[in-house]
Amino acid sequence: MTFEQTKHLHYQLLALTGEVDLHNSPQVRKQLLGIVESGNSVIVDFSALSYIDSSGIATLVETYNIAKNKQLSLTIVGATGAPLQVMELTHLNKVFSMIDSLDEIKG
């Protein structure tokens, strides 16, 4: 798993590539919590993500809860295949803001 973090005007984008599991989800957690703790909304790009387990999902849930308390947002973009199936299975696709493309983001 690799990730790339880029700053935008109204949010920070974290693009994940490969597979997120218990082995590497602590790295993802550190990045995500760092973004929201510093007062930024976050968009997590799933376009190149091929797998995510419940430890990765739990990290997203934790980030979502912190972001919400700080009146920030967490959005997931480009989820397909296995990661989208996990989101649907856990019904978190109805909790998180999920979009198909970054074109849907204003600013």
Add this chain to the structure above:
Amino acid sequence: MKRILYVEHSACTSQLCQIRDKVRETCHFLGYSETDINLITLVIDEACTNIIRYAYSGEPGRIVLEIYRHENEAIFHLQDFAKCIDKSCLELRKTNLLEPGGLGLQIIYQVMDFVQLLPPEGEVGNILELKKHLPKGSQK
């Protein structure tokens, strides 16, 4: 009951990727759809994660995965050699998605048709048995 796969791995998070690859390969061989392959792979990964986290509590150990074909089902046995756990550990408690914990177990129950703990073969260890109906075309 015909055994399709036997693999033994260290109970270490770095091994999860290899276990998933074996599960994907075997499920493909058994004729599951891409959707089912993804979900079954996730389930086995979640079960292994629980063994590493809770049965061994991060201490060194082994995980044995066996996959069998029996009539219209695939049967998955995940064995560890840690202290025996109580059956109540498999009870589904999670009610709120946004609270931590329990998501892996919820996924296991949602995807599989049958989930149970088998009696241990010795004084230590646990065997988790999971069953999933085979797709119609591949039943023998």
